[in-house]
Amino acid sequence: MSISLFLEQVLNGLQFGVMLFLMSAGLTLVFGVMGLINLAHGSLYMIGAFSAAAIASWTGSFWLGLVASLMAAAIAGVIVEIVIIRRLYKRDHLDQVLATFALILLFSEAMRWIFGAFPLFLDVPDILSGTLSLPLGIEYSKYRMMIIVVGILIAIGLFALISRTRLGVRIRAGESDREMIAALGVDISKLYTLVFALGAALAGLAGAMVGAIQSVEVGMGEPVLILAFVVIVIGGIGSIKGALIGAILVGLTDTLGRFLLPSFFKIFLSPSSATDIGSALASMMIYILMAAVLIWKPSGLFGNSAK
Amino acid sequence: MKKLISMFALSAVIALPAFADGHKAKVGMITTLSGGGSGLGIDVRDGFLLALKGNNNIEVVIEDDQRKPDIAVQLADKMIQSEKVDILTGIIWSNLAMAVVPAAVNQGKIYLSPNAGPSALAGAGCHENYFNVAWQNDNLHEAAGGYANSEGYKNSFIMAPNYPAGKDALTGYKRFYEGELAGEIYTKLGQKDYAAEIAQIRASGADSVFFFLPGGMGIGFMKQFAQSGIDLPVVGPAFSFDQGILQAVGAAAMGVKNTSQWSKDLTNDANVKFVADFQAEYGRLPSLYASQGYDTANLLASALDSAGINDQDAFRSALKKADFASTRGDFSFDTNNHPIQDIYVREVIKEGDVFTNKIIATGLKSRSNAYVDECKM
Numbered sequence: 001m002s003i004s005l006f007l008e009q010v011l012n013g014l015q016f017g018v019m020l021f022l023m024s025a026g027l028t029l030v031f032g033v034m035g036l037i038n039l040a041h042g043s044l045y046m047i048g049a050f051s052a053a054a055i056a057s058w059t060g061s062f063w064l065g066l067v068a069s070l071m072a073a074a075i076a077g078v079i080v081e082i083v084i085i086r087r088l089y090k091r092d093h094l095d096q097v098l099a100t101f102a103l104i105l106l107f108s109e110a111m112r113w114i115f116g117a118f119p120l121f122l123d124v125p126d127i128l129s130g131t132l133s134l135p136l137g138i139e140y141s142k143y144r145m146m147i148i149v150v151g152i153l154i155a156i157g158l159f160a161l162i163s164r165t166r167l168g169v170r171i172r173a174g175e176s177d178r179e180m181i182a183a184l185g186v187d188i189s190k191l192y193t194l195v196f197a198l199g200a201a202l203a204g205l206a207g208a209m210v211g212a213i214q215s216v217e218v219g220m221g222e223p224v225l226i227l228a229f230v231v232i233v234i235g236g237i238g239s240i241k242g243a244l245i246g247a248i249l250v251g252l253t254d255t256l257g258r259f260l261l262p263s264f265f266k267i268f269l270s271p272s273s274a275t276d277i278g279s280a281l282a283s284m285m286i287y288i289l290m291a292a293v294l295i296w297k298p299s300g301l302f303g304n305s306a307k
Numbered sequence: 308m309k310k311l312i313s314m315f316a317l318s319a320v321i322a323l324p325a326f327a328d329g330h331k332a333k334v335g336m337i338t339t340l341s342g343g344g345s346g347l348g349i350d351v352r353d354g355f356l357l358a359l360k361g362n363n364n365i366e367v368v369i370e371d372d373q374r375k376p377d378i379a380v381q382l383a384d385k386m387i388q389s390e391k392v393d394i395l396t397g398i399i400w401s402n403l404a405m406a407v408v409p410a411a412v413n414q415g416k417i418y419l420s421p422n423a424g425p426s427a428l429a430g431a432g433c434h435e436n437y438f439n440v441a442w443q444n445d446n447l448h449e450a451a452g453g454y455a456n457s458e459g460y461k462n463s464f465i466m467a468p469n470y471p472a473g474k475d476a477l478t479g480y481k482r483f484y485e486g487e488l489a490g491e492i493y494t495k496l497g498q499k500d501y502a503a504e505i506a507q508i509r510a511s512g513a514d515s516v517f518f519f520l521p522g523g524m525g526i527g528f529m530k531q532f533a534q535s536g537i538d539l540p541v542v543g544p545a546f547s548f549d550q551g552i553l554q555a556v557g558a559a560a561m562g563v564k565n566t567s568q569w570s571k572d573l574t575n576d577a578n579v580k581f582v583a584d585f586q587a588e589y590g591r592l593p594s595l596y597a598s599q600g601y602d603t604a605n606l607l608a609s610a611l612d613s614a615g616i617n618d619q620d621a622f623r624s625a626l627k628k629a630d631f632a633s634t635r636g637d638f639s640f641d642t643n644n645h646p647i648q649d650i651y652v653r654e655v656i657k658e659g660d661v662f663t664n665k666i667i668a669t670g671l672k673s674r675s676n677a678y679v680d681e682c683k684m
């Protein structure tokens with residue numbers, strides 16, 4: 001195994017982690033601020049990908065597709081928040097899970113009804129196709145590099161938003177004491193809608209960016225949703241910093257596990273059983289990581305243990 | 308949907324006197340109609356119903372398994388116990404087939420597989436009531452291995468998801484392929500991102516890539532592989548290059564060789580009619596899954612013409628004769644109720660705006676399967 005292969009895999013893990021961060025940032029904000037478990041977050045990811053594919057094939061521009069994904073997911077988020085989610089804040093988590101699970105089914109069938117059951121086409125723009133030559137002879141996909149850069153920029157932007165702006169102050173205040181900031185005259189329902197739309201837009205963007213290198217199809221959001229929940233549990237629910245660290249940990253663990261474990265088992269097992277055991281164990285790695293973190297820190301890496 | 312079809316069938320039954328007593332059958336179709344992979348189930352269903360258009364002897368009940376084994380099992384129980392179907396069909400995925408088929412055939416039901424053909428049901432686990440109308444899972448991969456030899460590939464990198472059909476795939480490829488392996492990877496079922504695997508292909512020094520990644524998995528892999536700048540020939544089974552998927556892969560698939568028992572450009576009469584009828588009925592080109600659904604229904608109809616469902620021995624031997632015009636041309640059953648058929652090599656081309664396949668060679672002539680001798684029936 002060469003050092004450049006290893007570094008390329010680290011970049012792949014980072015890219016996967018950054019993508020997971022975009023998904024889990026919204027999920028953790030919504031849970032932290034509103035105390036809502038939103039299973040339909042994966043549907044917003046799917047809506048982002050479908051609208052990007054539709055707009056990109058209509059206009060021929062990938063970038064307009066990306067803008068469309070942000071807007072469509074944010075609009076869908078606002079509508080869902082106002083029509084349905086708003087009624088769930090005071091209910092217990094079981095009602096929230098049931099209602100948002102119903103939303104998954106509704107959105108999936110709606111997408112199938114509008115776009116058909118076959119996957120849609122969405123390709124990376126010409127300017128980002130091909131590879132970038134990095135030091136040490138690493139050839140890395142330009143598009144994946146863009147995902148890493150965009151993800152890091154969004155992470156910086158979110159931190160600035162939460163820690164430096166008035167909106168951020170309100171979000172943090174809403175997280176610690178809802179009644180009090182409502183009493184201080186903040187329009188809490190508008191704040192909730194805004195936070196929900198922000199989370200939805202990030203999920204939509206993640207869906208569109210990933211859709212271009214994977215497939216745009218009905219049901220694409222649910223596997224990612226499960227990983228996003230793993231991320232926020234590891235990072236500590238409600239913490240943006242936790243979501244970032246958790247996402248990168250999960251991304252690296254999964255990618256490096258898939259790559260290193262089979263070769264590790266080959267040292268002392270026959271190639272076919274090494275491949276078998278290695279790949280079976282690799283698909284469990286992130287859950288093992290989650291269990292280990294929870295044993296060590298029951299409320300996650302950056303969770304508020306007082307809650 | 309289900310209600311609509313059974314109502315339609317019911318009214319048809321009332322309106323028309325029976326053709327002959329006992330020559331009617333009720334079919335339960337369990338297939339994937341929603342969520343990921345629904346394109347496959349929809350094609351099987353549409354092909355199946357197209358073949359039965361105007362046939363009043365067969366009533367079809369259709370249910371959606373959502374690609375979940377537990378739901379497929381529940382649906383099978385419901386169809387056997389409360390719907391009282393005579394025949395089950397429709398399952399796309401091998402893991403679902405393994406959950407449903409053994410129990411169904413042991414309860415005396417006939418099962419006609421329009422897609423999944425796991426090795427466990429072809430060898431020691433074969434059953435007189437189980438007929439596979441598609442292929443044994445290994446078949447298309449065996450043809451790919453044979454094709455790799457004929458192209459002189461000596462160092463293949465091979466890859467499949469970690470589930471029964473994935474293992475059958477790599478076993479099938481290796482059974483015919485004579486060169487060395489540059490690497491062998493099992494990926495997670497449903498995995499969409501192959502960055503880690505592609506990096507390993509690049510570093511492995513392989514001279515060719517064989518992969519089996521059905522449905523959306525293959526779309527992701529082909530796009531990412533084309534992006535990676537690795538210039539190696541790719542061979543795979545038709546499952547990643549069928550009509551439904553090719554449009555989503557786009558130009559990244561051009562020129563890729565894939566193996567299939569069926570192709571749109573086969574010129575036998577049954578296929579010419581099928582392709583034209585399918586396009587007229589549904590407004591899209593058929594895929595190999597649609598052809599399998601169509602063949603399954605025609606096989607069933609041909610057996611019902613000569614035997615009643617109540618006389619199971621006669622009905623089974625009527626099925627086994629395979630006395631129908633297959634869209635694939637020559638088709639017969641081997642002793643383990645799996646097909647003997649030609650497997651073709653196709654190349655992805657562009658016809659106007661549409662990506663599709665054309666046959667460039669015959670990979671394997673009259674191929675049966677490797678498990679015939681293990682089947683004691």
